[in-house]
Amino acid sequence: MTGPFDSASKSPERIGVYVCHCGTNIAGVVDVAEVRDWTEKRLKGRGVIIARDYKFMCSSLGQEMIEKDIQKLGLTRVVVAACSPHLHEQTFRNACQRGGLNPYLSELVSIREQVSWVHTDKHAATDKAKAVVSGGVERVIKNEPLEPLRVPINEATLVVGGGIAGIQAALEIADAGFPVYLVEREPSIGGHMAQFDKTFPTLDCAACILTPRMVSAGTHRHITLMTWSEVENVSGYVGNFTVTIRKRARYVNTELCTGCGICQEKCPKKVIDQIYEAGMGYRKAVYTPFPQAVPRYPVIDKPNCTYFSKGTCKACEKFCPTNAIDFNQQDELITVQVGNIILATGYDLFNARRIPHYGYGRLANVYTNLEFERLSNAAGPTNGEIVLRDGKTKPKSVGIIHCVGSRDRNYNNYCSAICCMQSLKFAHLVHERTGATVYNFYIDIRTTAKAYDEFYQRVLEEGTLFVRGRVAEVTDAARKPEEEGRLIIQVEDTLAGKQRRIPVDMVILSAGLEPRKDAKETAKLFGISCSADGWYIEKHPKLDPVATMTEGIFIAGCNTGPKDIPNTVSQGAAAAARVLGRIQQKEIFIEPVRASVNQDKCSGCRICNNLCPFNAISFIEDRKVTEINAALCQGCGTCVAACPAGAISGTVFSNEQVLSQIDGLLMLNLEYMKEAPELVAV
């Protein structure tokens, strides 16, 4: 710890201070010239030998000004008062480097985001700007020259999630010739897209466009596919992650299995398929989720298998022509080394049971969107026949309710982005296949991407009816004879300005998209951040949408928020491009924000030992001192703050830097002026 501010000592540094106007962004509120004059006069004794102001410090002329001053005036420290360090810290560090000064001997302090943009009183804002500059000057004096850490990049990449985003990302990287581990929790890759029938707005068959991609991913020589597997542990850092993957026992020897499907035929145990068929159809206890599954090997669902629960059966084993069934198989833990990780973990559907007045789960003919996808799918439980739950009656009228669980402050405020187009697609399919009357109950129609609005016009022309208003209730309580035995949709038609009761035979709820139930645990496992909802947070929502705050971990697809297929695929490809860029660099530079232990000072109290979530701190038993592994340290500084002996120091945010900045911000550094009274009267 430093003591009280030492007014007697003058800083030996030669500091240059540059105050930016940012056009009128700063200069409109802060009197930039006054800040410059004040700095030059009042902080002279602290080593400020030059203070300048300039219209745009980040422009090439502004940067050259710094470079020239470093060379001509021999500056040893640089302070720029401009925008947030998150915007231009690197810019000015680079300028210092070009001028011949170690980049970490500069400091960017924010007088835009933290002063001119948030304050209106010009006098007070100018005073605060002076304090902020003063804080920066004191801090920069304590800065140390540092070198960024060079980290070699392992060429392999882990892709988590085998939906279309993960498949796209894996293929892009593998096609470039680098190894990929593609990990999927379910028995097959394909994700939600494999469940769909048609894709809007072109009405391509989902399986027809997805299956070739799945096959490519399954057979690619650079892709190691691990389905029925989950990531258990992640350690390490960008370039050098060590990942432990639990490959669950399939009870099928994939070396011997040919995927002939006889086991599935012979298995006597039928199970309702809650995942792939969305509860609409059955599968066996030994199964592949769908015929085009990749890989084609089945898995035995242990909790539902008769042999595992009762000890007899083994029908699959008896009939398997290649003796591939192996009831003794155990889970395997596989450890892989990768340089980068792409998370493409997808979404869960909003649980429509949470809105009891829409009757899902209580009224038989209320379907969710995913159920309807299976119902309309030619490979689905009804072979694509759109029929009611009785399995034979075709509906004469169908109501599609938009925004179920989305744009609703009781559930989710956000728009789920895909429901409008999906509902229009359903309307088209119902119309085409049954000729039924279709009602869409919507709040707003949002058809913003390419060819989307044209599709909307087409559905309008087909005669689908649109009622604007949020549905109040779906009920089977008839009030009139024509409502008997039907579902009645109670809605306020906000365009007609009246309440309506519309009887229909089938209701489809366009349930919104939600983060995966375990999204937060996954975020924790990989050390990335997610919003309160559970959506993952991008490094920058606009400019860096597939990177995260954690170096080396990228995100793609619906885990950052609802997306349609084109956007999801773009993100998969974008994440792959980011990873490929990294791999091609062969090594990357990371910020040298790291903690280290002065072992002469360390008392071996071990207070810090349990504080590190990255396991960077270890205790050396024979010498009774603590050690920090710089490669594992992420630079949070918690141990630095905790060390009672002051034996741990942290670069870039050292105690000296922070304490000096406090002095500067509180203008204690002006105390020295007592020695130079001629300068006090500014």
Place this chain on the structure above:
Amino acid sequence: MTEQDQFEPVIIGFTCNWCSYRAADLAGTARVKYPPNVRLIRLMCSGRLDPTFVMKALASGADGVLITGCHPGECHYIEQNYKALRRYQLLKRVFAQLGIEPQRVKLVWASAAEGVKLAHEITTMVEEVRALGPLHWGASNGREVHDHLPTEDMELPEEAEVMA
């Protein structure tokens, strides 16, 4: 009290690089207004907050200290904000024993998306500290007053050491 001689407190704010500093950036980008009494210091994590920093700020003339971090469960370093929370609880007890009003040291969770919330918390805190008046621990109070240096006040109470 007229507007001219209204007491203007000086508050030092410690912000986390990943959430609350970005919330402050966002407040700026969105032009959300708050009083100019807070001067922010960026740390990598609220877990970096050495309780000594708070003591030092108050001893050096600040009238209040604002500590901000990521919401529980959203820490960029997984769980270090909980350590900040623990230290904050201990600090509050120490300050109570030193006779410092609890409103002078405040912990606020603000995510990178919560610029408006951070601005609101700052505004509230400034008003609370303004109502309390100056702390008079340090001399300069962040303004250009040059009476004496608070050397004797800088001796930290022992509790601060234990806190970590």
